[in-house]
Amino acid sequence: MGRTPRCARCQDAIVTTEPATDDQSPDDRIRPSTVTLRDVAGAAGVSKASASRALDPTSQYVSPEMRARVLETARRLGYRPNASARATTTGATAMVAVLVSDIRDPYNAEIVHGVIEQAGSSGLVATFAGTDHAIDDEIRVVRMMRSLRPHAMILTGARSGSTVSRASLEEELARYTQEGGRVVIAGDDELPFDTAVVPRRRGASELVAELFRLGYRSPAVLRPDHDSAAARQWEDGIVEGAHRLGMRIEYDAVVRTPMTRDGGYDAARNLMERRPEGLDVVLAATDAMAIGAMSAMRDAGLNPGTEIGVAGFDDVVGTEDVTPALTSVNLALARVGAAAVKLALAESAADHRRVEFEPRVILRGTTPARHG
The missing domain is CATH 3.40.50.2300 (Response regulator)
Incomplete structure (x- = not known):
């Protein structure tokens, strides 16, 4: 019985893939560490371009059936997309960046919950950064996030700052959209971008x-x-x-x-x-x-x-x-967060879109009737 190879430097065991046996399908004999997009396309019976579109959660030009087949093939083969290569090819990573004014605020936490759930079901990874309600902090974070090339930025919560700062924020976000990114506001209809409105x-x-x-x-x-x-x-x-x-x-x-x-x-x-x-x-x-x-x-x-x-x-x-x-x-805050992700994934439109949900007053014990 052979010895398990170990790293000479750290002595950790090196896990290797067992050779394929005769009862394995040809597709399954591909080592996960060497699986390429071409392998996935061949195993799924589609072109490399079609496989790429199916694996891109932001692509609008692929049928649900093809997407499901390619995703299942990629899962079975152990294919892992190269984020850097994707960013080089498409100009963006499969990531949505969420700028949160205060993550401790349950209001923001509920919106974030909706973002995480919708992003996950859409094949995106959500990442977060705090801005402490300040527009100048938002500008700083937007500049940093642009270097990560996320597919979209979602801005949540209240913000305060001067008119000059607000104009600078709009300019910074506009530059990001010119680079191919998407901007969505989850909250108040106060910036000139698609908005999931809190009513x-x-x-x-x-x-x-x-x-x-x-x-x-x-x-x-x-x-x-x-x-x-x-x-x-x-x-x-x-x-x-x-x-x-x-x-x-x-x-x-x-x-x-x-x-x-x-x-x-x-x-x-x-x-x-x-x-x-x-x-x-x-x-x-x-x-x-x-x-x-x-x-x-x-x-x-x-x-x-x-x-x-x-x-x-x-x-x-x-x-x-x-x-x-x-x-x-x-205020349907989780639905607002989910709607923001859907807006980020929708095709660009000439006019800014606005999605608003119905508020619902919930009467409980702190406000009993005062009549009589």
Whole structure:
């Protein structure tokens, strides 16, 4: 019995492929380490060009049947595409780069979840980079990602920065598209690229309408402490809904605070200390802020939902697990992430495309009816 060959330097065993036996098919005798695109094409009974298109998840010019046959053949033979060669040939790798403003934010995490699932089922690998809500950071990351030549870049979350910075970001992304890349925004329709829209404004307006129907008339608003399109759309929806229904939002009932649990706690504690007249419900820009507000109410000796209603926004942070369960607005965030990948894989269009989902108000225990 022969000795297992070992690496002279590290003494790790070197695994080799067993020789083919007579009961193996000719296709299976090909060593995985030497399988080429030509081998896959021959075994699948298609041309090399057809095999290449079938193995490219971004190709639109291949039938589902052929793609399935070529992929199965590649799997059976152990074929692994050469990413560097693909980038040289097509100008891009089978990768989608996702720029996330804050991966700790459950809102972004839900979008990312949708991106990962859709990218995986589409034959793409998703890679991520944080930008900390800052446009200047996004510009830096876009420049770095361009060198990796991903098929597409997906930008998520809120962003803040000067008009000059925003123009620079648009220029940098435009250069990337001129190189053959695709850009999709998953969030707010604020940049001139294909967008999977998060319906914040409409969702906020519909939330106010539902609360009005339940008998609430005097809301306090916990708004984000930084300016962004996301924050403006949520606030515009709240104000629009309140104005249409004749609800008054007093100046001293609006508090700017970070979009975190602690930010919500501090803002609600401030409100409870001065208790604006008639206050009957607290509206927070995120569920995390709303959950923090509920804790502040308890510490002030109040029962959330019983004495003052509470409503969050985005429906992604254990809203059903708190007591009482938190009223929120479901924004279909995972579907937004999946739609962003689909837009990135679709053929380029002259006009920028816009996909928007319906928001859904979820009424729970923190906003019981106030009638009677």
